[in-house]
Amino acid sequence: MPKLNGAEAIVEGLLAHGVDTVFGIPGIQLDPLFDALHARQGQIRTLHTRHEQGAAFMAMGYAQVSGRTGVFAAVPGPGLLNAMAAVSTAVAGGLPVLGLTGQIPSYQIGQGLGMAHELRDQLAAARGVVEWAERADHPHQVPALMEDAFRAMLSGRPGPAILEMAPDRLALSEEVAVRESPAAERAPSPDQELINQAAARLKNARCPAILIGGGTLSVTGPVKRLAEQLQAPVISTISARGVLPDDHPLSYTILAGQHIWERVDVALVIGTRFTAPALAWGRQDEVDVIRIDIDQEAVSRPVSAAVEIVTSADKGLLALLDTLEPGSVDRGAYLAFCAEADRSVQEQLATLGSLPELSSTLRSTLPADGVVVADVTQLGSFVRYAMPAYAPRTIMGPGFQATLGYALPAALGVKTAEPGRPVVAVCGDGGFMFTVQELATAVHHRIPVVAVVLDNASFGNVKTIQANSYGGRHIAVDLTNPDFVALGRSFGIDSCRVDSPDAFGEALTRALQADSPQLIVVPIGEVPSIWDMIKRPPSQGVPRH
Structure with missing residues (x-):
């Protein structure tokens, strides 16, 4: 096994997970980390910013457009707190953003000595925003913690994570078992009985609609195929704009979707929190709702659905396409109503x-x-x-x-x-x-x-x-x-x-x-x-x- 210090182990972990860019600002508790990044300049770009919030927002934008993990580095205490507004925004966007931060020296943590950048409990502060925040106390722990961090960021509903390491631990060298990039975890397969129930409801619907959120950004093809097979309008939340291009005749914004909802009898809701429609659009007892969501808890929030399928958008859509029997359906009057709703919205705009x-x-x-x-x-x-x-x-x-x-x-x-x-x-x-x-x-x-x-x-x-x-x-x-x-x-x-x-x-x-x-x-x-x-x-x- 190679002998690495904690900072080198972190950088090797970034490389193992395909990271090519780190945004951040150096500082004394991160000196070993930036030195390790210097040694790997040919493989990882380090872009320094003028504020930690800017660094974290840049990591967020990187993740938002690419679907890959964005990474930022910030000194502990005020540096990390400066970044947390952006981290909370990444939580809202469901985006994989990894924050790397330091600590005060490991032997002083928790003593309240008033050291530079000391917080009473930095991990507790981070855990108030993100689901995964941990400390590496030894270099040999870093590979497993990095795997855990990436698993937390990319499994289920994506989101950010925070890893901290004290400066003396970043500089400490010991044998480290460097790991190859682990295989991505697979989403659970959908329950076929629930898929059958969803397919039956959609088949019998008079006025179906498909409501999509940010969980569908990578499934443009299946969304289009299902919409065309069902001849159903696709209502895109603001997180899903462009999944079905707006020049497609079945594509509608959320503004038009609010009015289309007045006629909908069955709604297939995919990869979205469903907050506004469930809490503000009305007709809760009149619309038969089918949910597909990767998150076991989110699939039932804010209200329960008739059919709740826990799986990824791609697996759920492909299963529905395999189950639904092809057939022609005449929804001319309904689609004319949808088009008129959109025209009315355009006039208001x-x-x-x-x-x-x-x-x-x-x-x-x-x-x-x-x-x-x-x-x-x-x-x-x-x-x-x-x-x-x-x-x-x-x-x-x-x-x-x-x-x-x-x-x-x-x-x-x-x-x-x-x-x-x-x-x-x-x-x-x-x-x-x-x-x-x-x-x-x-x-x-x-x-x-x-x-x-x-x-x-x-x-x-x-x-x-x-x-x-x-x-x-x-x-x-x-x-x-x-x-x-x-x-x-x-x-x-x-x-x-x-x-x-x-x-x-x-x-x-x-x-x-x-x-x-x-x-x-x-x-x-x-x-x-x-x-x-x-x-x-x-x-x-x-x-x-």
């Missing part, structure tokens, strides 16, 4: 000020495989819900955490994973300032993303809520912004300000042709909110007596 024209310009300028990474901003929300998507993993957002500041660093991670695809970050002025320092990362590492900043000098979504729900009593929402063009240029970024959708299209075309980071500032006044069109459980809750 057209009333939302400049948002539809800006979104249309973005769509027409980007190729089908171009990626839009959307922050929690008014245009970003419009893009995620309404802009046509023609391939999976092309419209991305921060999941249910709705974390401000996600878009710019996540876009850098996307571009790192997929350098041949154009990548645009859509940011509001408020959220952009959360992670603006990562413009320096883009320049330093020559990552040619396009950042679009919508400038309305306010936290626009909150201001709209205050206007509509609190009588216009505005507080803490107006912003004093820098000159974003001058700011971008100070980083060495080509930057411009545009004053119309046409000018935006011209600037975006130029920016996408450049081989360097670009910044486009778009002034935007008050616009109607797309949220009025979305049926979902209220985030602020409902008063109870």
Whole structure:
């Protein structure tokens, strides 16, 4: 067995699991780890960032576009805590993100000595966010812990993990049994009796629908085949945009899906938490729901279904396709109703000020495989819900955490994973300032993303809520912004300000042709909110007596 220190064992574990990039910031408790990364520069890229949150968001974007594990490294204590907003966002997105962090010296942990970067219980803090967080106390433990971490991240519903190791343990050398990359765990096969029940319900349905979530990103073919066989509309949640391309006649956004739901009698729900439809769309007692989910617990949340099948989306869909008998079915009237529901939604969307024209310009300028990474901003929300998507993993957002500041660093991670695809970050002025320092990362590492900043000098979504729900009593929402063009240029970024959708299209075309980071500032006044069109459980809750 080779003799490795703890840091070298971690790097060998990364290589064994196919990791080719680490985002992060060095620091004294991670010195051995970064030295081990230096020794493997030909196999693992180390991209240093300007903030730990940026590093973790980049790892998230990397995972989001590629399906592979994103990795970040952050010093313990404040470094890891800085990263945890992004880690919680990766939890929301169901994304495999591995956080590597240090500790204070192993012989001082838990003594409350006030050492640099000491937390009372760092693992407990991490376990409040992720399901798997462990400490390696000896180098020989690292291979097994790395396998456990990757198994936790990739088995069932994906999610992030945290591995910590004290600096003296990172530097300690001993014999380590380096392992080859383990085979991926297989999803459980579906129960054939449940598949038979699901097939019978779908066969007898008058108005079936297929509702898909992020668990279907890799099963575009089976989704299309089943939809066409059943002649059933496919309603894509915002996590599944593009799984069935929006130019397919059976493809519908969640906005149209809310209205289609009024006619649905049998719903096949695949790879989604199902929260909004179950809790806000109504007709719970009228719709026969079939769930397919990899997660044993999630398949019954938030409400139980008539048929609950625990398996992966691909195994469940293939089993249904094998079981369903081919046959012709006339759903002309139902599909005409679906198309009319979509037309009505498009008419409503057209009333939302400049948002539809800006979104249309973005769509027409980007190729089908171009990626839009959307922050929690008014245009970003419009893009995620309404802009046509023609391939999976092309419209991305921060999941249910709705974390401000996600878009710019996540876009850098996307571009790192997929350098041949154009990548645009859509940011509001408020959220952009959360992670603006990562413009320096883009320049330093020559990552040619396009950042679009919508400038309305306010936290626009909150201001709209205050206007509509609190009588216009505005507080803490107006912003004093820098000159974003001058700011971008100070980083060495080509930057411009545009004053119309046409000018935006011209600037975006130029920016996408450049081989360097670009910044486009778009002034935007008050616009109607797309949220009025979305049926979902209220985030602020409902008063109870």
